[in-house]
Amino acid sequence: MNRKPKTSTTVIQTIIAIIIAIYVLFPFFLVVINSFKNTESITKDPIGFTGMSFSQFTSNLTDVINNTHFLFWSAFGSSAIITVLSLVLLAVFGGMAAWVICRNHTVWSRVIYFIFIASMIIPFQVVMLPLISTFRDVGKFIGIQMLQSIPGLVFAYCGFGGAMTVFILTGFIKGIPYELEEAAGIDGCAPEGVFFRIIFPLLKPVITTVTILNGMWIWNDYLLPSMMLGQNGKVKTLPVAVQAFVGSYVKQWNLILAAALLAIIPMIIVFLIGQKQIVQGMVDGAIK
Amino acid sequence: MDVNTTSKKLLSLICLFAGLILFIGALILDFSGSKVSFRGAMLVLGIILVLAGMFFFPSLKHHRTMVNIIFLFPLLFTFAVTVIIPLILGIGYSFTDWNGIKLKNVVGFANYAKMFTQPSFIWSILITFLFVVFNMILVNLVGFLLALLCTTKIKGLGFFRASYFLPNLIGGIVLGYIWQFIFSNVVTKFTTSLFDYRYSMISETNTAFMAIIIVYVWQYAGYIMLIYITGLNTVPRDVLEAAAIDGANAREVLFNIKIPMIASTFTICTFLTLTSAFKQFDVNLALTNGTGSVDGFLGDNYLTNGTEMIALNIYSTAVNKNNYALAEAKAVLFFIILATVSILQVRISNKKEVEM
Numbered sequence: 001m002n003r004k005p006k007t008s009t010t011v012i013q014t015i016i017a018i019i020i021a022i023y024v025l026f027p028f029f030l031v032v033i034n035s036f037k038n039t040e041s042i043t044k045d046p047i048g049f050t051g052m053s054f055s056q057f058t059s060n061l062t063d064v065i066n067n068t069h070f071l072f073w074s075a076f077g078s079s080a081i082i083t084v085l086s087l088v089l090l091a092v093f094g095g096m097a098a099w100v101i102c103r104n105h106t107v108w109s110r111v112i113y114f115i116f117i118a119s120m121i122i123p124f125q126v127v128m129l130p131l132i133s134t135f136r137d138v139g140k141f142i143g144i145q146m147l148q149s150i151p152g153l154v155f156a157y158c159g160f161g162g163a164m165t166v167f168i169l170t171g172f173i174k175g176i177p178y179e180l181e182e183a184a185g186i187d188g189c190a191p192e193g194v195f196f197r198i199i200f201p202l203l204k205p206v207i208t209t210v211t212i213l214n215g216m217w218i219w220n221d222y223l224l225p226s227m228m229l230g231q232n233g234k235v236k237t238l239p240v241a242v243q244a245f246v247g248s249y250v251k252q253w254n255l256i257l258a259a260a261l262l263a264i265i266p267m268i269i270v271f272l273i274g275q276k277q278i279v280q281g282m283v284d285g286a287i288k
Numbered sequence: 289m290d291v292n293t294t295s296k297k298l299l300s301l302i303c304l305f306a307g308l309i310l311f312i313g314a315l316i317l318d319f320s321g322s323k324v325s326f327r328g329a330m331l332v333l334g335i336i337l338v339l340a341g342m343f344f345f346p347s348l349k350h351h352r353t354m355v356n357i358i359f360l361f362p363l364l365f366t367f368a369v370t371v372i373i374p375l376i377l378g379i380g381y382s383f384t385d386w387n388g389i390k391l392k393n394v395v396g397f398a399n400y401a402k403m404f405t406q407p408s409f410i411w412s413i414l415i416t417f418l419f420v421v422f423n424m425i426l427v428n429l430v431g432f433l434l435a436l437l438c439t440t441k442i443k444g445l446g447f448f449r450a451s452y453f454l455p456n457l458i459g460g461i462v463l464g465y466i467w468q469f470i471f472s473n474v475v476t477k478f479t480t481s482l483f484d485y486r487y488s489m490i491s492e493t494n495t496a497f498m499a500i501i502i503v504y505v506w507q508y509a510g511y512i513m514l515i516y517i518t519g520l521n522t523v524p525r526d527v528l529e530a531a532a533i534d535g536a537n538a539r540e541v542l543f544n545i546k547i548p549m550i551a552s553t554f555t556i557c558t559f560l561t562l563t564s565a566f567k568q569f570d571v572n573l574a575l576t577n578g579t580g581s582v583d584g585f586l587g588d589n590y591l592t593n594g595t596e597m598i599a600l601n602i603y604s605t606a607v608n609k610n611n612y613a614l615a616e617a618k619a620v621l622f623f624i625i626l627a628t629v630s631i632l633q634v635r636i637s638n639k640k641e642v643e644m
Contacts, residue, residue, distance in 0.1 A: 010440070010441060010442055013437060013440050013442045014442045014443065014444075016437060017437055017438075017442055017444075017448045020434070020437075020448075020452065021447075021448055021451045021452070024451055024452055024454065024455060024506065024510070025451055025454070027455075027463075027466050027467065027470055027506075028454070030466070030469070030470060030474065031466055034469075042473065043473065046469075046473045046474045046477065047474055047477075089362075093362040093363040093366075094363060096359035096360070096362070096363070097359060097360050097362075097363040097364065099359065100355075100356045100359045100360050101360075104356060112360070112364065115372075116367070119367075119371050119372075119375075121563075121626060121627050121630055122371065122375060122623060123566075123567055123599070123619070123622055123623055123626055124567070125599055125602045125603070125619040125622055125623075126374075126375060126378050126379075126616075126619040126620060126622070126623045127370070127371055127374035127375050127378055128374075128606075128619070129374075129378065129381070129388065129606055129612055129615060129616055129619070130373075130374035130375075130377040130378040130381060130616070131370060131374040132388075133377075133388060133389065134369070134373060134374055134377065138369070141318050142314070142318055142327065142328050142331050143317075143318070143323075143324070143325065143326075143327040143328035143331075144328030144329075144331075144332070155366055155369075155370070156366075156370050158362070158363065158366040158367075158370075159366035159367045159368075159369060159370025159371055160370055160371065162363045162366060162367045163367070163371075166363070190351065190355075191351065191352050191355045192343075192355050192359075195359070216457065219459070220458065220459030220460070221459070222459060222460065222461045222569075222570050222573075223569055223570070223603070238459075239459050239461045239462065239570075242461055242462055242465070243461055243573075243574070246465055246574075253469055253473065256465055256469070257466070257469060260462050260465055260466050263458075263459075263462045264458055264462060267457045267458055268454075268457070271450075271454070271457050275450060278457075279449070279450075279453065279514060282453075282456075282511060282514060283514050283515055283518050286511075286515050286556060286560060287515065287518065287556060
C-alpha cells in the first residue's frame with residue numbers, strides 16, 4: 001500500500017500531456033508561422049518568428065488562391081458540393097436500403113447484406129483501374145460524362161460508401177421495435193410512409209455517425225478523385241488541387257505551406273464546431 | 289376510393305409507358321451511335337419514370353415488393369457499377385494483356401508470374417509487411433498510452449484529447465507535404481547542429497522509412513486513443529474500487545484488470561491499424577513518392593523504389609509505367625493478402641478473447 005502523493009503524479013502527468021500536445025501541434029504551428037514568410041527566411045530560420053510579415057502572408061495567399069494549378073475557391077467549391085451531395089444521397093439511399101434489408105427476412109436480403117459486408121474488405125486498388133475504363137465506356141455510351149465530372153464522382157462515392165453505411169444503419173434499425181411499424185401499418189400508413197415518417201426520423205443519431213465517417217473520408221480522399229478527375233482536369237477537389245499545385249512548384253515552401261493552411265482550415269473549423277459529435281461518431285463507427 | 293384507384297392506375301400506366309419509351313429510345317440512340325447530347329438525360333428520366341410507374345401501380349399485394357425494389361435500387365445500382373462489375377472485370381483483366389482501354393490476348397498467369405520476377409515488387413511487399421508490423425505495434429502502444437494519460441485526473445483533458453486527435457482530421461496528401469517540409473528543412477537543421485548530419489531524413493531509404501512511420505503514428509495514434517478511451521471507460525468503477533481496497537497498485541490494476549477487460553477493444557484497434565496500414569497510400573505518395581535507393585537486393589539488383597509500399601507500387605505500375613494488366617494482377621494479389629491477413633487476425637483475436 002505505498003500510494004504516492006497524488007499531486008506530484010498529477011503534475012508529472014500534466015507535464016507529459018503538455019509535451020505530447022506540443023509535439024502533436026508543432027507541425028500546425030510551423031505551417032502557420034511559415035505562411036507569413038518568404039522563401040529565404042524559411043530556409044534561414046524555419047522555426048523562429050524572424051522574417052514574418054503580414055504583407056508576405058497576404059501575398060502568399062493571393063499567389064496560392066489565384067494559381068492556375070490550385071484555384072482554391074473552385075477546388076473548395078467542388079469538394080464541398082461533392083461531399084455534401086454524396087453525404088445526403090448516402091444517408092437517404094443507405095437508410096432506404098438498410099431498412100429493406102433489415103425488415104425482409106428472405107434469402108435475397110441476406111445475400112445482399114452478405115455481399116455488402118464482404119465487399120468492405122476489397123481494397124480500392126483492385127477496382128480502381130477497371131472502374132475508370134468502365135466509367136469512360138459507360139459515359140461515352142449513354143452520353144453522360146462520368147469521368148471529370150461532379151455527378152460521376154458523387155455516383156462513385158455512393159457506390160463505395162454504400163457498404164459501410166448499410167452495415168452501420170442495419171445494426172441500428174434492428175434495434176427499432178417492429179411493433180412501431182405494424183401499428184403504423186394498421187393505422188393505414190403505406191410502407192414508404194412508414195419509412196420516411198417513422199423510421200427515418202428515428203435514424204438521426206446513427207445518420208450523424210455515418211455522415212461524419214463518410215464526410216471525413218470523402219473530404220480527404222485523394223486517390224479516387226485523382227483517378228477520375230485527372231491531375232489537370234477542369235474539376236478538382238481540394239486534395240487533388242494541393243497535389244497538382246505542389247507538383248508544379250518544386251520547393252516553394254512559403255506557397256506550399258500557405259496552400260496546406262488553406263486546405264486545413266475548413267476541416268479545423270468544422271471540427272471546432274462539432275467536436276463532440278465528430279469524436280463520438282468516429283468512435284461509434286469503429287466499434288460497430 | 290374507386291376514383292382514386294382508377295386515377296392511380298392511369299398515372300402508373302402513363303409513367304410506365306413514357307418511361308419505357310424514353311428508356312428504349314435512349315438505348316436505340318446509344319446503339320445507333322448517335323451523338324445527341326440529350327440521350328443521357330432521356331435515359332435517366334426514363335428509369336425514374338419507370339420506377340415512379342411501379343410505385344403508383346395500384347395493387348396492395350405487390351405494393352410492398354415494389355417499394356422494396358425501388359428502395360434498394362439506387363444503392364445497389366451504384367454499388368454494382370462501382371464495386372462489383374469493376375471487381376469481376378479486374379480479376380478477368382489480370383489474366384490478359386489489357387492496356388487500360390483494350391485487350392488483345394488472354395495470357396493466363398503470365399502477369400502473376402511476371403510480378404514475382406520484379407525485385408522492386410518483392411521489395412514493396414516486404415517493406416509493406418515490415419511497415420504494417422511496426423505500425424500495428426507502435427500505433428496501438430502509443431494510442432493506448434495516450435488513452436491511459438487521457439483517463440487520469442489531470443486538468444484540461446478535453447483540450448489534450450482534441451489536440452491528439454487533430455492530425456487525424458487532415459488528409460494524408462496535405463500531411464505528407466507538411467512533414468516533407470519538416471523533415472527536409474527543420475529536422476535537418478537539428479541533425480546538422482547535433483550530429484553534423486546534413487542530409488534530409490527522407491533522402492535515404494532507412495530513415496525515410498522511419499519518417500513514414502513517424503508521420504503515420506502521429507496521424508493515427510489519436511484516433512486509436514479515442515477508441516481505447518471508450519474501452520477504458522467501460523471498465524466498471526466498482527471493479528476498480530474493489531481492486532483498490534484489496535491493495536492492488538496501479539500496475540496490477542492495469543495488467544490484471546484493465547487490459548483483460550478491454551480485450552475486444554484491442555481486437556478492434558489491431559484490425560483498424562492493420563487494414564489501414566496495408567492500404568496506406570497518401571502519406572507514402574506525398575512524403576517520399578516511393579523513392580529511395582536500395583543496393584544489392586536479391587543478388588545485386590539496384591532498386592530506386594526503396595520506400596514504395598504495395599498500394600503505391602500498383603498505382604505507379606499503372607499510371608506511370610502504363611502497365612495496366614500487371615498492375616491489376618498485383619492488385620488482385622494485394623486483395624488476397626489483405627483478405628487472408630484480416631480473416632486470420634480476427635480468428636486469432638477471437639480465440640484469445642475467449643481464453644481471457
